[in-house]
Amino acid sequence: MNAELPICREEELTLSLGTWEGPLDLLLNLARSQKVDLAQISILQLVEQYLTYLTRVKALKLEIAADYLVMAAWLAYLKSCLLLPNDPQQDPDPEELAARLQLRLQRLDAMRDAGARLMGRDRIGRDVFVRDAPEGVRLVRKSEWRVDAYDLYAAYGAVRARSAPVMHVVAPRAVLTLEAAIDRVSALVGSRIDWRRLEAFLPSSQDPAFRRSALASSFAAALELARKGRLELAQAGPFEPIMIRATPGG
Amino acid sequence: MIGDGFVRAVEATLFASAEPLAPEEVALHVGEGDVRSAIAALAGQYAGRGIELVERGGRWHFQTAPDLAHLLRRTREEQRRLSRAATETLAIIAYHEPVSRAEIEAVRGVQMSRGTLDVLMEAGWVRPAGRREGPGRPLLYATTAQFLSHFGLGSRRDLPGMEDLRAAGLLDPVDMALHQLQLESANEQD
Amino acid sequence: MIGDGFVRAVEATLFASAEPLAPEEVALHVGEGDVRSAIAALAGQYAGRGIELVERGGRWHFQTAPDLAHLLRRTREEQRRLSRAATETLAIIAYHEPVSRAEIEAVRGVQMSRGTLDVLMEAGWVRPAGRREGPGRPLLYATTAQFLSHFGLGSRRDLPGMEDLRAAGLLDPVDMALHQLQLESANEQD
Numbered sequence: 075m076n077a078e079l080p081i082c083r084e085e086e087l088t089l090s091l092g093t094w095e096g097p098l099d100l101l102l103n104l105a106r107s108q109k110v111d112l113a114q115i116s117i118l119q120l121v122e123q124y125l126t127y128l129t130r131v132k133a134l135k136l137e138i139a140a141d142y143l144v145m146a147a148w149l150a151y152l153k154s155c156l157l158l159p160n161d162p163q164q165d166p167d168p169e170e171l172a173a174r175l176q177l178r179l180q181r182l183d184a185m186r187d188a189g190a191r192l193m194g195r196d197r198i199g200r201d202v203f204v205r206d207a208p209e210g211v212r213l214v215r216k217s218e219w220r221v222d223a224y225d226l227y228a229a230y231g232a233v234r235a236r237s238a239p240v241m242h243v244v245a246p247r248a249v250l251t252l253e254a255a256i257d258r259v260s261a262l263v264g265s266r267i268d269w270r271r272l273e274a275f276l277p278s279s280q281d282p283a284f285r286r287s288a289l290a291s292s293f294a295a296a297l298e299l300a301r302k303g304r305l306e307l308a309q310a311g312p313f314e315p316i317m318i319r320a321t322p323g324g
Numbered sequence: 325m326i327g328d329g330f331v332r333a334v335e336a337t338l339f340a341s342a343e344p345l346a347p348e349e350v351a352l353h354v355g356e357g358d359v360r361s362a363i364a365a366l367a368g369q370y371a372g373r374g375i376e377l378v379e380r381g382g383r384w385h386f387q388t389a390p391d392l393a394h395l396l397r398r399t400r401e402e403q404r405r406l407s408r409a410a411t412e413t414l415a416i417i418a419y420h421e422p423v424s425r426a427e428i429e430a431v432r433g434v435q436m437s438r439g440t441l442d443v444l445m446e447a448g449w450v451r452p453a454g455r456r457e458g459p460g461r462p463l464l465y466a467t468t469a470q471f472l473s474h475f476g477l478g479s480r481r482d483l484p485g486m487e488d489l490r491a492a493g494l495l496d497p498v499d500m501a502l503h504q505l506q507l508e509s510a511n512e513q514d
Numbered sequence: 515m516i517g518d519g520f521v522r523a524v525e526a527t528l529f530a531s532a533e534p535l536a537p538e539e540v541a542l543h544v545g546e547g548d549v550r551s552a553i554a555a556l557a558g559q560y561a562g563r564g565i566e567l568v569e570r571g572g573r574w575h576f577q578t579a580p581d582l583a584h585l586l587r588r589t590r591e592e593q594r595r596l597s598r599a600a601t602e603t604l605a606i607i608a609y610h611e612p613v614s615r616a617e618i619e620a621v622r623g624v625q626m627s628r629g630t631l632d633v634l635m636e637a638g639w640v641r642p643a644g645r646r647e648g649p650g651r652p653l654l655y656a657t658t659a660q661f662l663s664h665f666g667l668g669s670r671r672d673l674p675g676m677e678d679l680r681a682a683g684l685l686d687p688v689d690m691a692l693h694q695l696q697l698e699s700a701n702e703q704d
Contacts (some may be wrong), residue, residue, distance in 0.1 A: 093601065098623025139364055141624075146682075152418070153683075180600075182620050184684045189605035191674040193596065196580035196666045199529040203578045203586055206342030213542055214399045219447040221406035221414070223475045227484055229408065230415035231494025237433055333585050335564030336578040340586050354583050392526040415699030472597045 078305060091138060097145035100124065102179050102186075112180045117172040118156055121149045248281055250288040253296035258314050259318075267318040272296060330354065334362040344383030363413060380485035406447075411438050415447060418471065422453040441465065449474065520544065524552040534573030534663050571665035580666070584614040593643035599626070602632050604640065608661065608673055609685055612643040631655065641665065 094100040104123045105115050128146050152175070155168030169258055196202050250258075262275050274295075276288045296318055299305045308317045333354040338345060363384055364512040367377045376389050388396065406414070416431050417423055444450035453466035467480070477483065480496075489495050492494055523544040523692050528535055537549040553574055557567045564581050578586060596604070598682070603626065606618050619626055634640035643656035667673060 095622070096624035131663075143516035151663060154691050178621075178623070180682075181688075182623060184679050184682075185602055185605045185609065185621055188609055189601035192605055192608070192665055193601055196583065196667070198577065198664050200587065202580050202666065203336070203340035204575060205529070206340065207385075208532045209396055211396045211527055211531045211535075211543055212398070214397065216399050216441075217402050217404045217446070219406050219410075219443065219449075220403050221411055225406070225411050225493070226415050226418070226475060227489060228494050229411040230419055231489045233412050233432055234489070235495045248439055259626075282439075284652070290339045294471060330563075332579065333565035333582055336582045336586060337564075339565050340578050341578070346665065355585075369569055372522075374522035374527075375529045386529070387528045388526045395523055395527055396530050398543050400542065 091136065091142060097124075097142050098182055100127070100142070100180065101145075101175075103181050112183055115176060115179070117175060118153065121153045121156075125147055125153075125322055138156055195254065221246045248279075248284040248287065250277065250284065250291045252294055252298075253290050255288070255291035256298060259292055260299055260304060261300070263318060263320050267309065267322050268320050269319045272316040275318070328365075330357040331365055332363045333357075334359060335366055338363075338366075338377065338384055338388075339386055342383065344385035346379050347384045351382075406443070407440075409434075409437065410443050413440050414471075416445055416464050416469075417444070417450055418467050418480065421466040422456070423466075423482070424456060424462035424464055426462060428465075518552075518555075520547040521552045521555055523547075524549060525556055528553075528567065528574055529576055530557070531575070534575035534659070536573045540574075545636050568666070569668050571669055572667070573659060573663070582668050596633070597630075600628050602630045604634055604657075606660075607634070607640055607655050607675065608670065609676065609679065610688070611670075612646075612654040612655055613688075614646060614652035614655075616652060618655075620688050670697050 091100075094103070101120065101124060104127065105120050107111060107123070108115055108119060110116075125146060128138065128142060152168060152171055156172060159169075176267075178303055199205060258276050258277070271288070273294060276285065279285055280290070293316065296305065296307060300307050303321055305318055305320050308319075309315070334350055334357075337353045338351050350355075350359045350363070363377070367379075367384075367449050369375045370386075372394055374389050375386055377384060377386055394407060412432055413428055415427050416432060420427065420431070425436060427440070441450065445452075449468055449471040451468050453464045455461040456464055471477075472479065484492070486495070524540055524547075527540050527543045527587045529608060533680065536552060539550045540553070541547075543656070552565070557569075557574075560567045564579055564582060565576050567576055574698075586598055599622075602622055603618055606621050607613055610621075615626060631640065635642075639658055639660050639661040640655055645651040661667075662669065670676070676685075
């Protein structure tokens with residue numbers, strides 16, 4: 075799996091940490107120097123190599139990035155766990171931690187290898203070629219608009235109905251206002267104490283609409299004047315004529 | 325012929341080139357060999373296929389067979405329902421033509437979105453109809469002969485009048501609200 | 515077979531297209547007919563020639579035969595070499611997709627530097643592929659159809675060693691907890 079990448083020998087490992095893309099990269103290259111399948115790698119030996127490497131870097135007083143030190147601390151912990159007698163109570167299990175580290179190295183190695191193999195494939199523009207200036211194919215989408223006559227007329231109706239001024243026009247009508255009726259009834263009733271029909275107080279008119287208005291307002295005027303004690307109202311029975319007279323002594 | 329490595333090389337070289345190539349230019353890529361014979365052999369093999377090897381002023385290149393050019397640009401018709409805005413605009417133009425954009429907006433009571441008139445013109449129902457003499461010389465719109473035939477009208481006089489619309493209940497505000505509701509939900513599917 | 519008008523039409527359409535075409539896309543141009551059979555027939559006819567008809571992610575296109583690369587390689591247009599980080603990142607995305615940035619970093623054991631993903635997206639090989647439902651809803655990345663055609667892959671199953679890696683458990687979902695130990699403490703110092 076890792077045959078395509080050159081295996082770095084330990085003595086070839088440069089001491090500059092800048093060469094490595096992080097601790098895992100360094101570990102992977104150290105692991106490769108063991109010259110065994112990553113599945114058979116000795117984790118203990120690998121940890122030893124890593125810690126030795128960092129010690130040499132430290133001795134040269136080269137700056138060490140923090141993540142290398144974190145990895146070193148973790149590996150030192152792993153090493154001590156691996157060296158201790160097997161304690162089934164220990165959590166996490168050091169053997170499992172070692173296996174996980176091994177899996178990580180295998181994963182990275184596999185992806186590194188896959189990347190190299192990907193780059194080595196027959197690539198367009200390098201190994202295989204497509205037409206440089208194809209005519210191109212085009213699909214022109216044309217809309218066929220659908221609307222029927224009913225939609226058209228309904229739409230116009232809707233527009234017109236929407237835009238038509240919404241207004242309630244009241245045609246001028248001949249009316250006798252309540253104020254006019256009060257003046258008229260109070261003047262006509264004067265001080266007469268004989269009963270007279272309400273209709274006798276209406277102004278004469280041929281306009282039936284005006285007569286109805288005058289009847290209504292005159293009746294209301296009579297009620298108002300009765301409330302003030304200026305006149306009296308009488309009716310013999312339902313739908314009988316309404317009779318009016320001035321309040322005696324009023 | 326397929327097994328001939330030299331002909332294959334000439335074929336690939338001509339295919340990958342952006343420009344038609346003269347036999348001497350092909351030779352620069354494929355090396356020793358009879359390029360002319362290879363080209364002649366290829367031209368024969370491709371004759372009658374969808375791809376042809378053709379000569380243009382002493383240079384050769386592959387191209388699509390000319391009789392198939394119509395395949396490369398295909399037009400597809402899709403049925404689409406006219407939006408409510410476009411339908412109203414079309415109706416206003418039909419009843420009021422020639423009419424300016426501002427007048428259409430005044431009747432509809434809303435601004436017209438870009439593209440509404442484009443859609444109607446694309447459909448072939450509306451055309452520009454000159455400009456109105458006056459401030460701003462606004463562009464005017466009118467309906468087309470295609471509009472009349474699409475809606476089965478002999479002339480614009482055949483458009484139902486306001487009384488017809490009223491009789492059909494199309495001016496009734498209650499019906500209008502209901503109709504609008506239907507139109508709107510229909511438009512949402514667009 | 516040369517006389518078959520339908521096969522000719524499919525051939526011309528695939529030849530003229532600037533992009534690989536799926537059978538359904540070809541059908542839009544050539545109309546009624548068995549496009550898949552026509553493509554299969556063409557692929558057979560071109561096998562061994564200087565030009566081949568190949569499938570890339572369900573789409574088909576013509577290209578020169580890979581063994582003729584030495585004749586056609588254009589040294590002056592040498593492709594920019596991808597950095598090691600970008601190459602590894604591309605491989606991780608291709609073999610694990612869809613995959614989050616954190617998962618890529620977990621496999622590589624380092625934080626991704628700015629621009630690594632940009633380079634891959636600019637090349638048209640990688641695209642954002644939605645978010646993973648879960649804590650933080652991380653953005654996911656996947657490869658594109660262009661990635662498959664550029665690297666001559668019929669589908670992701672053709673990725674080199676795909677089956678072996680899967681069988682070895684090396685493509686199992688990245689166990690994030692496993693990496694947190696180092697990654698988290700390392701990142702705090704950045």
